[in-house]
Amino acid sequence: MVMELSATILATLGMIIDGGFPEMKKEGKNVFDLGEKSYWLTVMFNVVAWLFCFMGTAGMVFLTSSLTGGVCMTALMAVNVMGGVIVYGDNFGGIKVVSTLLCIWGFSSHLFGMYMKRKELEEKKKKKIDEQQFVA
Template sequence: MLSITQLALQKIFKKEKLSFDHRMSTYQSISATMILLIGLFASGEWKKLVKEMNEYELWKISYVLNLIGTSICWQFYTVGSVGLIFKVSSLFSNVISILGLPVAPVLAVIFLHDKLSGIKVMSMVLAIWGFVSYMYQHYLDDLKDKAEKRGKLVELSEVNNLIERS
């Protein structure tokens, strides 16, 4: 989704205003909501929502507040992701998203006394490894760019020396 969003921003819309970022993420969210609602009603799962809400341990109001809070946080995430795509790239947006992956299990262990299973540890290690790999590749690319610039500077000074000798 992030790569397609970047492609759409660069090739189709060719917009360079940040306000377009908000509209784009809003349209994506509305489209996703409509598709999910169609699926919810078409499958008949909507009939089970009342039962699920009644069985929620922390009362009905907490269930509704949980859903509202999740949707608000998801909207912030979408706006932030599209903003990162708009300003940097879809790859960077994905790396930042993956870097946030270990945060939820760690907070669940600290505050909710959840068990830290092997799968959670493995996902955290992979997320951190992916971020470090991305940063290391940028470091290498930066070194390469600096070396190329130094090489061009040396070439320019050689040309200037040849001109002065003539």
């Protein structure tokens, strides 16, 4: 929470110092098709959604490992790319195809590695139980 709160405060201060808020106000009035109120609701929803995303990633690193957090963030990148293509009709060109495939490959490799490690631990546990029953 402290990390996310610090990042939000620093980003807000940067926007105030750089004069980003008046630009956003102009963008909400002149550029955003759904009106200024919808613009600010969209901005706030995105801010909160990204805060939850990064807080979840930090929690995952805390509870598991940085490797697992990194792998899940990589998988999330593929979801973001596909979301942009599906929702906004972005072009799904060569670079996006390659990056999405690499994200999926990395995530799948990590899941398979975890599966194999768990299977190996279960076999060792079963072997140990069998040896204890044989001795008794």
